[in-house]
Amino acid sequence: MIHLKKVVLIMVIFLQSVAVFAKDYKASMFNIKSDGSTMNTRSIQFGIDYISKNGGGRLVFYVGRYLTGSIHLKSNVTLQLEEGAVLLGSTNPFDYDRIGNTALIHARNVDSVGITGKGMIDGQGRALANNSIQYVHTGMIEDGLKYDRTRESIRPMIIYFHTVTNITIKDIILKNSACWMQTYDRCKNMVIDGITVDNVAFWNSDGIDIVDCDNVVITNNNIDAADDGICLKSHDEKFYCNNILIENNIVRTSANGIKLGTAGKGGFRNIKIINNTVYNTYRSAIALQSVDGGFLEDILVDGLKSTNTGNVIFLRLGERVVGKKSSMQRISIKNVIADVPFGKADAGYDYEGPIEDMPRNVSPIVIAGLPGQYIKDVTFSNFEVTYPGGGNKMFAYVALDKLDSIPELPANYPEFSMFKEIPAWGIYVRHAKDINFSNIKLKVEKKDYRLPIVMDDVHGAQLKKVTFDQVGQTKLLYDYKSTGITVN
Structure with missing residues (x-):
């Protein structure tokens, strides 16, 4: 190679x-x-x-x-x-x-x-x-x-x-x-x-x-878009995006900053997303999605500054075509500084993201596979994430003993807001294997009823030097139907 x-x-x-x-x-x-x-x-x-x-x-x-x-x-x-x-x-x-x-x-x-x-x-x-x-x-x-x-x-x-x-x-x-x-x-x-x-x-x-391109360099660009900023797609199962460098770009959108997988029939491999800035963005700063039967693997995100963005990292497996199984593995995301707003990050722009899709209580990091179809081998390191807090129980409250009530939605269009309310204010992981977090600092500015991290059907996860600052909360993690989770 x-x-x-x-x-x-x-x-x-x-x-x-x-x-x-x-x-x-x-x-x-x-x-x-x-x-x-x-x-x-x-x-x-x-x-x-x-x-x-x-x-x-x-x-x-x-x-x-x-x-x-x-x-x-x-x-x-x-x-x-x-x-x-x-x-x-x-x-x-x-x-x-x-x-x-x-x-x-x-x-x-x-x-x-x-x-x-x-x-x-x-x-x-x-x-x-x-x-x-x-x-x-x-x-x-x-x-x-x-x-x-x-x-x-x-x-x-x-x-x-x-x-x-x-x-x-x-x-x-x-x-x-x-x-x-x-x-x-x-x-x-x-x-x-x-x-x-x-x-x-x-x-x-x-x-x-x-779309399904090979050997692409996207560097030093300044992008303001009403829809996705930099978007990689795969329209044909016989082709895939390969060897792509996305470096030193500044992105603002009313959708996602840098996104893989609006369509993913073939796949994505060897993608490097280095030292980018995303600001005033309604949805995710980085969205990695495999939902149409393709693969998404060997992805590096190194260096991200995300300011006033509705969600920082969204990883999603889906099944929009019945019988077409997607995969996601070998992903490294590191050196991230981010803050998430309480309201709409793109408020005031001519073409805002649809307010009806916005959950009231968001989570900065969401990893969501499917039952029996796991997101695998993901590493997060050196994160500083600030969340406004103020989560309200009265809005579609998801109790920790009712995690099964969160819908799977395998055929839905993938966006971080697709599940509406989720039970963690910091990191929510569902249907995943071999997920590692190290040197993660989570801070919530106002009191929030939720825990920092919730893991559901996660097998093999390590949390090392994960700290949080939350008023009235001493517990870091709640795990459900999970095995092999260690906290150091």
Whole structure:
């Protein structure tokens, strides 16, 4: 197995060599207008095709606003947006091509492409999404308008790449998609570095989506999204996400900060999540989920600062397809500093997470497998977690002698709030084996009726140097139907 750091070095050297030999072509050479009103779709596409046929290079946009519909990147072509250049997405849904998904910038079955520079791509997503709704009402678009919005396949994202090798997305500002900002599906050898994502214009607006990709580096990015920030998915049981580094990113969302497993038919392996910051995030800072029959294994989270986030760590096994058993094992999470708010962490943002899903008494760390289907070999170390406390017995109180009343919900969409009330204010573990906690500091600011840690059907767990600060409570742990639990 090639070490991930070596993969990163090889990719950086390759991308630098491409940049050295690339030829630049000014957008004006192809009669591409920067007035913000001329529709440039055909001119931009002609430029891309020309550059690709003539050995490759960069199509360079200088200061101005360049209006366009869907364009398709070809091999050896990079879009270079200089500072002050804005690639502006059309607000007309009929200006976008749908090839698998609808997007402003497509690439499929090509090699060595990029989007770089200090400029901006603005999808004008709110106007675009609202226009798609209007076209449904007039009969021009057919859609059921679930939740009074068109489905995701109708609302264009800004970037959709499928089966592309050698990708560079660097320094660019991506803003206002009508849906997910960018999706990379079955791609290989990719760097996303130093970009800014501002994707709060409409619903279902993820920051970065990685689907069944191999050798990916996601570093030094600043992401603000109304839906998941950095989201890894697996849509096909024949493929999986592999060798992915997520490092030194700043993420804010009204869903999850960094998430694996919205879909998990294949799986996730060799994922490193290093030195990231998550803040003002409604759901989980880190969510690791295997719920569609795939695997999730060999995951490292090292260095996380989670501030004002509804849940810190959520690990979940599920069974959304009957008979498809999922697995989760070999996970290490360490060096975490976190605080959890009493109310909604994303209150005041345009598109908040749904308040009806929010439990009244949350727990910062939740590990939830299924009966006979255990989450295995998980290590937590060097944690400092502060929780506001103030848990109220009157809200769906779960007594320690009624733990069986907590629903399993194997087929439900996975979120930390799915169980509503749970019986621990610090750590709740259910259906797990070989779980180890060391050097954990838990603090609750107000009196809470619950214990710091509850374990249900846990076999083989070690708690070493686990301390807590809770008014009126001296007991650390309650275990139920569990074996082999030691506290040192």
